[in-house]
Amino acid sequence: MNNTKPRIVASIEARMSSSRFPGKMLADLGGMPVIQLLVERLKESKLLDDIVIATTDQKSDDALAKWAEDNNVKVFRGSEDDVLLRVVEAHKFMNSDIIVEITGDCPFTDPDIIDIGISTFMANECDYLTNCEVSSAPPGLYVQVFTYKSLEEIESKYKDSAVREHVSLPFYENPDKYKIVHLMSSPKLKLPEYTRIYLDYEEDLEFLRQVFKELYLKFGINFNAEQIVNLLLSKPQLIEINRYCENKPVR
Numbered sequence: 001m002n003n004t005k006p007r008i009v010a011s012i013e014a015r016m017s018s019s020r021f022p023g024k025m026l027a028d029l030g031g032m033p034v035i036q037l038l039v040e041r042l043k044e045s046k047l048l049d050d051i052v053i054a055t056t057d058q059k060s061d062d063a064l065a066k067w068a069e070d071n072n073v074k075v076f077r078g079s080e081d082d083v084l085l086r087v088v089e090a091h092k093f094m095n096s097d098i099i100v101e102i103t104g105d106c107p108f109t110d111p112d113i114i115d116i117g118i119s120t121f122m123a124n125e126c127d128y129l130t131n132c133e134v135s136s137a138p139p140g141l142y143v144q145v146f147t148y149k150s151l152e153e154i155e156s157k158y159k160d161s162a163v164r165e166h167v168s169l170p171f172y173e174n175p176d177k178y179k180i181v182h183l184m185s186s187p188k189l190k191l192p193e194y195t196r197i198y199l200d201y202e203e204d205l206e207f208l209r210q211v212f213k214e215l216y217l218k219f220g221i222n223f224n225a226e227q228i229v230n231l232l233l234s235k236p237q238l239i240e241i242n243r244y245c246e247n248k249p250v251r
Contacts, residue, residue: 006097008118009050010042011090013083013167014104017060020200025064025104027205029220030212034128034199035064037075037107037212037221044111044222047118048100056080056092058175084164091148098122099151101144101168105199107208110141110225117143117183127178130170137185140197141225144168150178162251170249189229196242197228210238 009055014025014035017033026033032129042051052074055061063079068075078086078095091099102109105122113131121129129145131137146168154163154170163169169179199205214231215223 003116004234006190007049007095008047008090008098008100009052009094009096010100010114011052011054011094011096012038012042012046012088012100012102012104013054013087014064015056015058015061015080016064017056017058017080018200021202021205024199024205026067027199029107029205029208031069031071034068034205035104035109038102038104039074039108039109040115040221041073041107041109042102045114045118046111046114050094052090052094053074053104053236054078054083054086056086056188062243071183072144074215082164084151084155084158084167086159087150088152088165091151095220096148099146099148100195103198106142106197106206108140108211108228109143109224110224112224113137113141113143117145120181120183121145124181125179126181128168129181129183129185131185133180134174134182134184137183137189138225138229141189141228145162145224146171163186166250186226188226191229191232192236192239195232197244201242201245203245206239207241210241214238228232 016023018024030038054070055064058080059075064076078089084116117129127150132142149168161242
């Protein structure tokens, strides 16, 4: 029987050439690049063994890779369009057993939610844990956990362009094949369904900057999900800043 502790690694999918907001990963948020705030918050996790930025091999991402190297953050560079392959290769490079999937456009990711997700995944016999589908988690405060082995299997089987771009799509599109645990969020985290706590547009950055400014004064950079929600409920005008931004559907 193998009692070796599995290696748990978070990968941040990030690139500079976003069509909606080019350069957003190094945009200033609270006096630091967006990517730095996300990394610093993830470092507060008690269960992550390491973090890797999974970016592209394109020249446009040289600055992002340099930031990672200058700040002693692991970085893996791979395909721009085949995000699934890039993430699999990044975790092969990291020798990961358990993957925590993070997207670079969620700089307010809560390390406490990450740890609850990891511990719940480890306590259950499942293929995939998520709070993205049937919970009340505000968009941008997500956690997704799965094994490297299962993602490697998906990479070898699925050639669908949507899957190659959106990595974990086969898990929740095929509940008959994969055992899924849906992590339910606390009712304390309930916000209007149109709330966006992530970065796709310049309006999103303005929203994040306003929220950061308010919460940093009270809690420093490690404010948690409940503190974010309480602020937005007390100042709903903040939600209006980026309310009408829309994202393209996965399919």
